[in-house]
Amino acid sequence: MRLIHTADWHLGQTLHGASREYEHARFLDWLLEQIAEQAADALLIAGDVFDGQNPPIPALAQFYRFLARATLRFPDLDIVVVAGNHDSGSRLEAPSPLLNEMGVRVIGGLPCDGDGGFDPERMVFPLHDRSGAVAARCVAMPYIRMADLPPVEEEEGVDPLIEGVRRLYAAAAEAGRRNLRPGEALILTGHCYMTGASLSELSERKILGGNQHALPVDVFPEDAAYVALGHLHRAQAVGGRETVRYSGSPIPLALDENAYAHQVALVEFASGRMVEHKPLRVPRFVAIHRLPASGKAAAPEAVLEELRQLALDPALPRESWPYLEVSVDLAEPRPALRDEVDAVLAGRPARLLKLTARLTGSGETLAEAAPDIELAALAPEDVFRRLYARSHEGEPSPALLAAFHELVASVQESA
Known part of the structure; x- marks a missing residue:
């Protein structure tokens, strides 16, 4: 039997x-x-x-x-x-x-x-x-x-x-x-x-x-x-x-x-x-591509290039287009990342299901970053820099700091 x-x-x-x-x-x-x-x-x-x-x-x-x-x-x-x-x-x-x-x-x-x-x-x-x-x-x-x-x-x-x-x-x-x-x-x-x-x-x-x-x-x-x-x-x-x-x-x-x-x-x-x-x-009826192929998130430029080089079959019917997962390390803010990925995939036979951005900062909370300092003793820029370091590497760019100061000034004026 x-x-x-x-x-x-x-x-x-x-x-x-x-x-x-x-x-x-x-x-x-x-x-x-x-x-x-x-x-x-x-x-x-x-x-x-x-x-x-x-x-x-x-x-x-x-x-x-x-x-x-x-x-x-x-x-x-x-x-x-x-x-x-x-x-x-x-x-x-x-x-x-x-x-x-x-x-x-x-x-x-x-x-x-x-x-x-x-x-x-x-x-x-x-x-x-x-x-x-x-x-x-x-x-x-x-x-x-x-x-x-x-x-x-x-x-x-x-x-x-x-x-x-x-x-x-x-x-x-x-x-x-x-x-x-x-x-x-x-x-x-x-x-x-x-x-x-x-x-x-x-x-x-x-x-x-x-x-x-x-x-x-x-x-x-x-x-x-x-x-x-x-x-x-x-x-x-x-x-x-x-x-x-x-x-x-x-x-x-x-x-x-x-x-x-x-x-x-x-x-x-x-x-x-x-x-x-x-x-x-069981045959794989729809392929799954996880980028980077190494399985570990990488810098945006490297991942975007790997995405450009990905071999895709233009003859596939739409229901057979492969699924994509893209994982990126972000050392600094990159608000247009999704638009960049979409631009690389434009007109290509693939479906982006998941875009993961891994922040590479310290991950520390404000209390962990300044355990002996009262929050009230910190200037707004100090708080901003510590929060930036939690998510990203290095220092915030001058343009980002200028935008932050503009925002603080507008809040103070309306208070």
Whole structure:
């Protein structure tokens, strides 16, 4: 049985104001081709289908259009979707009566029995191989919220948050085992932040709550053939267990994610265990250029020259124009910097998403710069010079000082 594991699509996301709809559309087209090319029997989406709990209509349309195309083209494909922390679980589950008829299983929140208790049996779904036989049982655990956790008595050395998660997974795994037949694999899902995992600082946050929000890998039972994780955007195994993995996001969701390859995971099972894990690299549909290429901000002249020399393809359609991030060191005020950058890019096929100016002054506050002097004892020019030194190197120019004195005089005259 061959399964494609993916997560963190974040449909509806914008990147510094730029729509990602084109990139997502290209990815979903590519994914359909991979399902065919890899002869996948199942597709597992481990959360954060959407970028927000109230996704825009085009994002909803993209998702449901993909599901319709996938089920029409691959009628035997098992599809399992769980909610992530960005998703509204109830919104994701709302069309389940229709999706179930299409062979798509969606779990937005922890299912409950008639008494309001956790009912893990409703999270267990069979996954079939190409012959139609059941090859695995998937326990589809969505993002666990604080309100989902069972009460745990205070006990020394036991974190009640982690223990609550552990108990939920133990109950879920046991439900999976009860349905398991000889030769079938036990597969779990999760959307969480794990201890020791590598995250993207600009687009991810630690989730669940409390001071110890990172979960240890031993919350997942050792007999799980595979644990399909979502939330972190970098593909990686967790805790030294090759069978516990983040698939990573299919496209960069922040500018600092351009440096590593994005992928989905192709996982193969036989006789109840994982026998192969293979990354399927997702093409980069829109390039990201971060200047300077060294990764460190540089003087404006050097950065502007590097921008002039940047190779750009004039034949690209507008939706494929690369994204740019430009970082500049400012030793002195340069109010026209944005205009200078725009002038270099005028008529060229690129989109400037972010211009960062790093001030190279001392960074000291006024109190730090003059710890033994009362503010009232400082002349206005002294205050101005100290504030200038906080942000910039050297002395303010004569023209800038003249403008400051003109401003002070106008204030004093109007007082």
